[in-house]
Amino acid sequence: MTTDAQQQWKAWHEERTGTVTAPYGPLSLAGTFWLSDLADGRIPAFSGDRGVPVPGRWADAGEAVLLTAAAGDGLTVDGRPAEGEYRLTADGGAATARVAHGTRKLLVMRREDSWAVRVYDPESAARREFAGIGVFEHDPRWSLPGRYRPYGRDRRITVENADGRERGLGLSGELAFDLDGEERVLRVAAEADGGLWAVFADATSGRTSYRFRFLHTPPPAPDGRVTVDFNRAVLPPCAFSDAFICPFPPPGNTLAVEVPAGERAVP
Template identity: 30%
Template sequence: MSYDAVSSTATDYRVGFNEDWQEWHRLHEEARADRHGFLAVSGLHWLTSGPQRFPDVPGEWHTGDQGPVVVLGDGEDFVIDGQQVRRRHEFGPIAERAGVTVGIEGAVLEVARRGGHDILRPRRPDHPLRVHYRGTPTYPPHPRWVVRGRFVPFDSPRPTTVGAAVEGLKHVYDAPGRIEFAVDGVPLSLTAFNGVQPGSLSVLFTDATSGVTTYPANRSLAVGAPDEQGRVTLDFNRATNLPCAYTDFATCPLPPAENRLPIAVEAGEKTPYERLAGDPADRS
């Protein structure tokens, strides 16, 4: 094969690699900026056993062992599964990291459980953070940050307690194992949690760019299911920010202590414009 043919093949690969990444990030940005996505969250309310009213949601709320309860006043209502609800509604116990979406006038309301607490989060399409969102800066994608690794399962899933973006809050995840890999000859590993798709994995991490060019608290990386030999691919070009990078109304988990990488992962999403000091678009 001639040099020109080799160069052409390499160029074609790089073009295809960039195009795939651009399409992936376009779809990710669209989901983030959805009319009821996380950029639309306009408040965070913690439910207690005592009745409370909040200025941006209908009803009087409390919670307990039987889950959240709302009592709606005259002229107040909302919609669940297409059914209009008035007066009183009992949601029942909500599982950790689960939630119910309620339709309220001009918006939706997330009734959820995070870190052992029941919470309310209204999501309004006209929230300034969403309206003025102008995308997230990233490192240019590069094939060097597509890293091969090996998944090493624990003997049994390991309960792992991590901190949260909200001070004093804790999250507990069952970690099925760790991912071992190397960058520039440096051996590294990351504790992995279960991913969204069955068999897939998810890792939370920080690195030497955290607090410099990337968000200080965390970034997230989705990893496909290991093959029969435990092999996985970590594409750090697709490292993304969690909601807490954009808004204080998030309860995002922090990485386990062992997931603080000593190298600079100069790939993936950078600190959002909304978090940069002095940025005029900061509305979080």
């Protein structure tokens, strides 16, 4: 018999699939280019560009990115043909990026004082060939009562990222829950809406699931109580595109037990 929780999980999974397959969702990310790596300000040809190079010259101008566009580049800024120089700050998301080249969106982003341009292409091979997200079946046993224990103040540690570079990861506290009669703990970050976010691995990672996953929870109650629902563990963006720079799990966030719940892998 199907329960309300299973129906809600099914609706969540369908919504999640829609987000991933959106024209400027994770599957459409074709490349990430750090301006510090561009010798002449030109984004080089790359395997995800459909044979169409990214035009313009891109330079780090301190608190902004300086884009120099020629009339023949075919770029638009704020929906208008671009010619001349433009100072660009970080975009809020791919779909609302100010710069475009045909159907491609060129998102300006900043990480730890470094600027980059991301190329989102709705005609990417990954999006065209996507066959769904592999998941473990919903299991109510993996929805657990948890306890959030915030640190006195936020901490920042350095972890390796999927692109091989090390970057800072902010942590706000610990999320504790009981599993097989033993307390387990994940180090988490507080999100803007008050919810918690963990990067974790478990004994399925790299075997029957992707090498690590993300877990989001609702905001904890005033006394720290919060539901830890591993049925809603999700694949990190780098599972859909190698151009993402997802952080690896911090020390202590690799569970020694199998967690056969949530998203598993991209087939």
